[in-house]
Amino acid sequence: MTTTEMMTLKTEPFMLNFGPVHPSTHGVYRMRATLDGEVILDIEPVVGYLHRGIEKLTEERTYSGIIPLTDRLDYISPMSNNLGYCLAVEKLAGIKVPERAEYLRVIIAELQRLANHCIAVGSFLNDTGAYYTPFMYAFREREKIIDLFDMVCGQRLTYSYMRIGGVSQDIPDEFLPALNKLVEQLSRWVDEYDFLLMQNEILLARTKGVGILPRETAINCGISGPVARGSGVNWDLRKADPYSVYDRFEFDIPQGENGDCYDRYRVRVEEMRQSLRIIKQAMNDVPAGPVRADVPHLIRPPKGEAYAHVEAPKGELGYYLVSDNSIAPYRCHIRPTSLINLTALREMVKGWKVADLIAIFGSIDITMGEVDR
Amino acid sequence: MKFERYGIGLIKGMMVTIQHLLRHPTVSQYPEQRLNISRRTRGNELIWSREKCTGCATCAKTCPQGAIEIVTSTNLADNKYEVETYRVDTGYCIQCGLCVEACPYDALFMGYSFERAKYRRGDLVQSDDELLESPERPASGYYHPEIAEKLPEQTLLIDKIVEKRK
Numbered sequence: 001m002t003t004t005e006m007m008t009l010k011t012e013p014f015m016l017n018f019g020p021v022h023p024s025t026h027g028v029y030r031m032r033a034t035l036d037g038e039v040i041l042d043i044e045p046v047v048g049y050l051h052r053g054i055e056k057l058t059e060e061r062t063y064s065g066i067i068p069l070t071d072r073l074d075y076i077s078p079m080s081n082n083l084g085y086c087l088a089v090e091k092l093a094g095i096k097v098p099e100r101a102e103y104l105r106v107i108i109a110e111l112q113r114l115a116n117h118c119i120a121v122g123s124f125l126n127d128t129g130a131y132y133t134p135f136m137y138a139f140r141e142r143e144k145i146i147d148l149f150d151m152v153c154g155q156r157l158t159y160s161y162m163r164i165g166g167v168s169q170d171i172p173d174e175f176l177p178a179l180n181k182l183v184e185q186l187s188r189w190v191d192e193y194d195f196l197l198m199q200n201e202i203l204l205a206r207t208k209g210v211g212i213l214p215r216e217t218a219i220n221c222g223i224s225g226p227v228a229r230g231s232g233v234n235w236d237l238r239k240a241d242p243y244s245v246y247d248r249f250e251f252d253i254p255q256g257e258n259g260d261c262y263d264r265y266r267v268r269v270e271e272m273r274q275s276l277r278i279i280k281q282a283m284n285d286v287p288a289g290p291v292r293a294d295v296p297h298l299i300r301p302p303k304g305e306a307y308a309h310v311e312a313p314k315g316e317l318g319y320y321l322v323s324d325n326s327i328a329p330y331r332c333h334i335r336p337t338s339l340i341n342l343t344a345l346r347e348m349v350k351g352w353k354v355a356d357l358i359a360i361f362g363s364i365d366i367t368m369g370e371v372d373r
Numbered sequence: 374m375k376f377e378r379y380g381i382g383l384i385k386g387m388m389v390t391i392q393h394l395l396r397h398p399t400v401s402q403y404p405e406q407r408l409n410i411s412r413r414t415r416g417n418e419l420i421w422s423r424e425k426c427t428g429c430a431t432c433a434k435t436c437p438q439g440a441i442e443i444v445t446s447t448n449l450a451d452n453k454y455e456v457e458t459y460r461v462d463t464g465y466c467i468q469c470g471l472c473v474e475a476c477p478y479d480a481l482f483m484g485y486s487f488e489r490a491k492y493r494r495g496d497l498v499q500s501d502d503e504l505l506e507s508p509e510r511p512a513s514g515y516y517h518p519e520i521a522e523k524l525p526e527q528t529l530l531i532d533k534i535v536e537k538r539k
Contacts, residue, residue, distance in 0.1 A: 065437030068469040133390060140399055144530045151527055154413035154483065154515045160469045168474065169516055172412070174526070181531045196389040199382035297435055297475050 011036055016354075020049045024127050024358045027368025031357075038353045043346055047339070050372040058332040063089055063299050064164055066332070071158035073334065074370040076119055079112035079149070080312040082162035087243055088308035088319035089164045093301035100289045101166035102245045107179070107282050108152070108161065109244075109310070110275040111145050114186065116313035117268045117275075118142040120226075120365040124265055125197060127362030128206045134197060141189050144182055151175055165293030179283055187276050190269065198266075207261035211348040211360035214259060221344045225315025225337060226267045227364055231259030237311035249281045261363040268365075298327045312337055314365055334373060338366035399530065408528035412514040412521040415468040416484035419461050420512045421504040425480035428454040432472035432481055440465035441472060460500035473516045482512035485524065 019030035028049035034042045054073065058066045070085045071078035083105055090097060097105075122138030146156050152171050153161040161168055197203050213223070218231040228235055236253045238246040254270030256263025301323040309318035318335030341364050349357050401408060428445035444458040473481045486509060491497055506512055514521025 061437050062435070064471060065435070068437055068467055068471070137393070140530075147527070147529050147531070150411040151413070151529075154411050154415040154470070154513065155468065158467070158469075160471075168470070169413075169518075172521070178529055178531060185531055192389055196386045197382075200386050201380055201382050204382070297431070 013041055018357075020046075024362065026123065026362070026366060027371075029366070029368055029371065031361075033354070033357065035354065040349050040352055040354065040357055043349055043357070045342065045345065047342075047371050050368045052373065054373045055332055055334060058329055060328060062297070062327050063301070063329065064297055066329075067162065067164075068158065068160050071160055072369060073336070073373060074312065074314065074317070074338070074367045075157065076367050077112045077116040077313045078157070078159050079108050079161060080116075080310060080317060082160065083109050083244075084308060084310040084312065084317045085319050086162045086164050087310060088306055088321045089299070089301065091308050092304065092306035092321050092323055093164075093295075093299055095165045095293050095295060097166055097244075097293055098290045099245075099287045100170075101291045101293075103282055103286045104167050104171060104291060105162065105244055106246065106249070107279055107286075108149075108167075110278045110282070111148065113275045113313040114272055115142045115145040115149075116365075117272050118145075120313070121193075121265065121268050124261075124359075124362040124365070125203070128203060128261075128359045130197060130200075130203065134193070137189075137193070137196075141186060144185065148175065148178060148182060151178070163292060163295075164299065165295035166291050168292075170291045176283060176286070179279070183276055183279055183283075187273070190272050190276070194269065198269075204262065206356075206359055207265060207363070209258065210261045210356050211352065211363065212258060212260050213344055213348050217344060217347055218259065221347070222340050223315070223344050225312070225341065226264055226271060227315065227341050227344070229253065230256035230264035230267045230363075232257055237309060237316055241309070243308070243310060246278075249278045251278050261359055264363045300325055300327055309335070314338055314367070314370075315341055336370045336373060338364075338368075338370040342366055342371060399533065409525045410485075410487065411527045412524040413516075414483070414485055414487075414513045415470050415515050416486050416489075416513055417466070417468060418463060418484035418486065418489055418499070418510055419466065419472070419504060420482040420484055420506050420510060421459055421461075422480045422482075423456070423459075423501075423505065425478045426456055426459065427478055427480075428456040429477065431475045431477060435471045435475035437469065437471065438465045438467055458500055459504060460498060461504060462498050464494060464497040470515055479517070482506070482517060482520070483515040485511040485513035 014035045016033045016035055018033055019025040020028040030046040032044040033040055054069050057069060067082055070081040073081050118138040118141050122135040125134040149159055150156050153159045213231045215231045215233060218228045218233055232255055251274045254267045256267050303323060303325045305322045307318060307320045309316050315337035317337050320333040321329050322331040324330040348360050430443045433441040433443050440462045442460040445454045446457050448455045470483055473483055512520055514524055
């Protein structure tokens with residue numbers, strides 16, 4: 001058969017199931033992809049395999065008892081989830097957080113961003129074909145950060161460190177020296193990482209110009225976090241609506257130009273540098289004092305509602321709480337970052353090949369715990 | 374797909390990999406080599422002090438999972454509460470540590486031990502004397518800095534790597 005004959009062959013659309021158990025779907029995400037040969041015509045996301053009803057569960061728990069639940073939303077970065085929830089309750093009940101606790105929260109949240117981006121970048125490179133070498137390097141660096149979290153709160157995955165009105169306990173004496181060493185090692189590592197893959201021809205070929213998300217689409221879909229910044233949207237809640245003490249630190253918001261996979265990857269690596277910069281500023285002037293406001297275990301916030309949002313590593317994470325003056329919230333709605341970032345996937349993958357679908361999907365950086373709640 | 378730079382980036386990447394090939398391994402062979410865990414470890418067993426406990430049941434009210442059950446009776450002679458049963462279903466416990474923080478009499482501790490798996494589901498439900506502190510079940514320094522001081526210092530990966538490079 002000649003090439004001309006092959007070109008004129010009629011093809012039929014073909015439906016292919018990705019997931020829910022597939023190594024590159026980062027959990028139990030399922031896509032019904034309609035393919036023409038190897039070209040993607042359309043995808044239909046199917047979510048809900050990890051639904052645990054967390055929003056409903058919050059209605060029968062006390063305000064402090066919800067903190068362990070928020071760990072299980074985005075289990076890659078539980079500290080940011082804790083922070084977002086605690087900010088919402090503090091806004092609802094009008095609690096003032098001590099200065100020292102604010103600084104500790106910033107340090108911990110930025111460390112969490114580093115740990116999350118280690119996973120995001122490592123698994124993204126794994127998806128694009130740099131099989132397991134960068135992934136293992138990234139996990140080794142994450143391990144160092146996890147060590148510090150283990151030191152302050154005694155757990156390696158579900159931290160539950162933040163409390164309403166502060167943090168659960170003060171940092172141990174050995175924390176700040178260890179953090180100093182860590183920051184020094186990590187900045188060296190980020191440079192090494194750049195050297196390892198930033199100019200790799202295979203990576204460039206697989207990510208440059210692939211999965212372009214235009215700026216307008218990103219804004220229309222409500223995309224936030226590194227995905228939006230990769231498309232050139234200057235939107236970071238740490239600058240746009242500073243919470244905690246973020247307005248006291250100097251840092252830049254890295255932005256991409258084209259909105260392709262490479263830009264999203266580069267924004268994440270740059271964000272790691274900016275996080276290190278914030279940590280360096282914050283750890284030098286941690287004030288002394290209490291780490292927790294005087295808040296009872298069973299708080300009864302006044303009737304009303306509050307919405308608090310934080311710049312979680314994956315994007316904007318919001319908690320909307322309605323109180324009816326009882327010990328449990330009347331309603332708690334979570335604005336999940338991953339689910340909303342995932343809505344742009346269909347726009348990004350149309351017309352690309354199946355192999356690019358994996359790369360594009362990896363570049364969004366989602367956690368299924370947060371998508372399904 | 375174009376190879377514009379004739380694989381210079383690939384060679385640069387390989388240089389990093391070769392450097393990593395020559396360094397010391399960062400992993401430890403677990404059952405033989407043991408690292409010290411965090412002083413504030415929230416281990417998988419709760420430790421209860423019968424002497425300090427007054428039976429106020431604050432822990433049971435705070436537990437988000439409802440894993441703690443406490444039965445008290447009034448001792449009329451001494452005019453105070455007495456704890457009849459203190460039962461923790463470790464299978465439900467998520468090790469959040471809220472009960473330890475809530476206890477007003479410092480009668481609860483998180484466990485410092487690990488490798489405490491059981492063969493049966495029923496063994497996970499522990500009550501009274503099984504919950505007391507013993508050499509196999511030391512208390513962790515979570516929310517109790519005075520205990521944390523006595524525990525060995527945590528091995529950190531950052532220190533480990535620096536030591537080996539010297």
